[in-house]
Amino acid sequence: MTDAGPESAMRDRWAPPANWPAVSHAKVRAMLTAPGQPFEMETVAIAGRPTRVWKNAPPTLRAIVEASRAHGDTLCTIYRDERVSFEAGFRATAALARHLRECGITKGDRVALAMRNLPEWPVAFFAITALGAICVPINAWWTAEELAFGLGDSGSKAIICDAERWDRVREIRDNLPDLETCIVSRAEAPLEGARRLEDILGTSDAWANLPDQGLPPADISPDDDATIFYTSGTTGNPKGALGSHRSICTNVLSSKYNLAVAPLRRGEMPPEPEPKTVLLVIPLFHVTACSAAMVGYFVSGHTMVFMHHWDAEEAMRIIERERVNLTGGVPTVAWQLLDHPARGNYDLSSLELVTYGGAPAAPELVRRIHDEFGAAPGSGWGMTETMATVTGHVAEDYLNRPDSCGPPVAVADLKIMSLDGTRELPVGEVGELYAFGPMVAKGYWNRPDATAESFIDGWMRTGDLARLDEEGFCYIVDRAKDMVIRGGENIYSSEVENVLYEHPAVSDAAVIGLPHRQLGEEPAAVVHLASGESASEAELQEWVAARLAHFKVPVRIAFTDDTLPRNANGKILKKDLRGLFGVASG
Numbered sequence: 001m002t003d004a005g006p007e008s009a010m011r012d013r014w015a016p017p018a019n020w021p022a023v024s025h026a027k028v029r030a031m032l033t034a035p036g037q038p039f040e041m042e043t044v045a046i047a048g049r050p051t052r053v054w055k056n057a058p059p060t061l062r063a064i065v066e067a068s069r070a071h072g073d074t075l076c077t078i079y080r081d082e083r084v085s086f087e088a089g090f091r092a093t094a095a096l097a098r099h100l101r102e103c104g105i106t107k108g109d110r111v112a113l114a115m116r117n118l119p120e121w122p123v124a125f126f127a128i129t130a131l132g133a134i135c136v137p138i139n140a141w142w143t144a145e146e147l148a149f150g151l152g153d154s155g156s157k158a159i160i161c162d163a164e165r166w167d168r169v170r171e172i173r174d175n176l177p178d179l180e181t182c183i184v185s186r187a188e189a190p191l192e193g194a195r196r197l198e199d200i201l202g203t204s205d206a207w208a209n210l211p212d213q214g215l216p217p218a219d220i221s222p223d224d225d226a227t228i229f230y231t232s233g234t235t236g237n238p239k240g241a242l243g244s245h246r247s248i249c250t251n252v253l254s255s256k257y258n259l260a261v262a263p264l265r266r267g268e269m270p271p272e273p274e275p276k277t278v279l280l281v282i283p284l285f286h287v288t289a290c291s292a293a294m295v296g297y298f299v300s301g302h303t304m305v306f307m308h309h310w311d312a313e314e315a316m317r318i319i320e321r322e323r324v325n326l327t328g329g330v331p332t333v334a335w336q337l338l339d340h341p342a343r344g345n346y347d348l349s350s351l352e353l354v355t356y357g358g359a360p361a362a363p364e365l366v367r368r369i370h371d372e373f374g375a376a377p378g379s380g381w382g383m384t385e386t387m388a389t390v391t392g393h394v395a396e397d398y399l400n401r402p403d404s405c406g407p408p409v410a411v412a413d414l415k416i417m418s419l420d421g422t423r424e425l426p427v428g429e430v431g432e433l434y435a436f437g438p439m440v441a442k443g444y445w446n447r448p449d450a451t452a453e454s455f456i457d458g459w460m461r462t463g464d465l466a467r468l469d470e471e472g473f474c475y476i477v478d479r480a481k482d483m484v485i486r487g488g489e490n491i492y493s494s495e496v497e498n499v500l501y502e503h504p505a506v507s508d509a510a511v512i513g514l515p516h517r518q519l520g521e522e523p524a525a526v527v528h529l530a531s532g533e534s535a536s537e538a539e540l541q542e543w544v545a546a547r548l549a550h551f552k553v554p555v556r557i558a559f560t561d562d563t564l565p566r567n568a569n570g571k572i573l574k575k576d577l578r579g580l581f582g583v584a585s586g
Contacts, residue, residue: 051438057546076303087120122284123582126148130218132218153446222246226247280304328378417461465479505535537556
């Protein structure tokens with residue numbers, strides 16, 4: 001199917017400087033990946049398939065945490081009044097790894113990690129993976145029943161969790177025969193059947209005084225199993241995507257590659273890397289935070305600031321106090337910072353980059369980040385099954401193509417396939433997006449049928465509808481299951497949502513399909529208005545009608561007092577919205 005592009009031409013579109021781009025995207029790629037350059041590539045066999053990889057990528061997560069000691073007293077994490085240096089964090093990681101080894105954890109064992117973003121999260125993650133064990137980051141929002149599924153499906157032999165998660169794990173512990181060891185952090189009540197993490201490591205302010213013992217020995221190769229991240233699927237049980245050390249370590253250079261492109265496109269040399277302060281508000285149990293952010297920060301020496309829970313005004317206080325340079329994660333974070341009525345009370349001038357992935361963003365958001373924050377906007381695309389980053393762009397490239405998630409990084413390939421998977425489609429046509437590269441997961445844990453359906457000769461069938469332009473920039477137009485088909489006409493929900501976002505009163509929007517006896521489906525929208533703003537259903541329908549074809553105008557618009565429900569990686573739970581129109585979820 002051919003996509004003619006959004007019918008609503010970008011009004012007030014960013015106007016590139018006369019000399020931009022100074023260098024073509026193809027030439028920038030050639031410069032960055034030339035022999036001897038930091039992003040040089042080589043071809044290796046992964047599962048028997050020739051695959052381009054970053055020649056200089058860290059080989060394993062163990063190598064990354066060992067190298068992080070070079071950052072010394074630089075702060076690794078800030079949480080409330082707790083400040084942990086890289087050296088202190090390494091000593092805690094080594095001590096916990098040794099304890100896990102004493103508990104019988106060996107290479108290939110699964111160890112679950114279930115807690116909110118705390119200083120001990122990266123300590124536990126690297127302690128597990130430095131042994132060659134497989135870390136299973138568990139969704140901290142899951143109920144006891146969901147936790148039981150994740151722990152049982154993965155066959156986790158141990159769990160490291162915080163007290164809140166332990167309260168749920170206790171309920172289902174007797175039904176998990178594989179679970180032998182439980183370590184709990186920040187528990188105030190006495191523990192039965194578990195050990196306090198503080199009895200092993202002490203509190204975070206004492207980690208710097210732990211003995212300098214180093215990690216226990218382990219033999220780990222790049223393609224060994226490292227992680228199982230569960231998908232955020234909204235139907236059926238989640239699937240565990242099995243990642244290797246190579247797939248997660250690939251992101252270290254992929255993220256740096258995307259940042260290096262922007263200055264070269266201006267005709268400038270990339271600046272020398274320097275540590276930054278990052279407000280990391282998305283959960284570390286998701287690949288966006290863990291793989292695309294945290295793991296690379298251990299290489300770069302960036303400081304991560306954690307929050308107990310997301311609150312836009314508290315985030316602004318932190319940005320001002322800690323002089324935060326980078327934040328984002330999902331578009332909702334940027335929207336709430338921009339639209340908060342108290343924004344003018346805080347100095348946010350330290351922000352240099354606001355970047356996100358995991359969910360599409362309206363072009364209006366891209367412009368506002370640039371105009372109102374004076375920061376570079378950035379976006380990328382990936383999924384749990386690709387261990388996060390596959391595409392990305394920042395600054396001028398994103399401003400110039402605000403409806404794109406960027407081109408693939410140099411070690412990744414994309415193709416657009418017909419929906420029946422039988423043929424590759426030409427440039428400009430919309431079909432299902434397939435991704436290939438060293439970041440792609442090995443498959444689904446204990447799900448051979450699902451693996452065979454989604455992982456085809458190393459290519460990941462994403463379920464996203466997308467198109468590629470002549471320069472390889474990717475445009476996600478919808479999830480295949482979210483596309484509304486009205487009387488045979490395809491309506492991409494993101495196109496209608498972007499037009500709604502451009503209305504000054506709208507701060508959150510989602511388009512879904514409602515059943516119709518003759519047409520099959522009709523589009524409807526759910527909208528959350530910005531603080532102090534007002535708009536009626538008729539007004540928003542007229543707004544869309546002035547910019548899109550009539551058949552794309554929502555036939556009904558429901559308003560909600562709260563922002564729309566999302567899963568951990570920022571995707572709107574559209575099935576939960578149908579009840580607003582008297583339609584059963586599904």
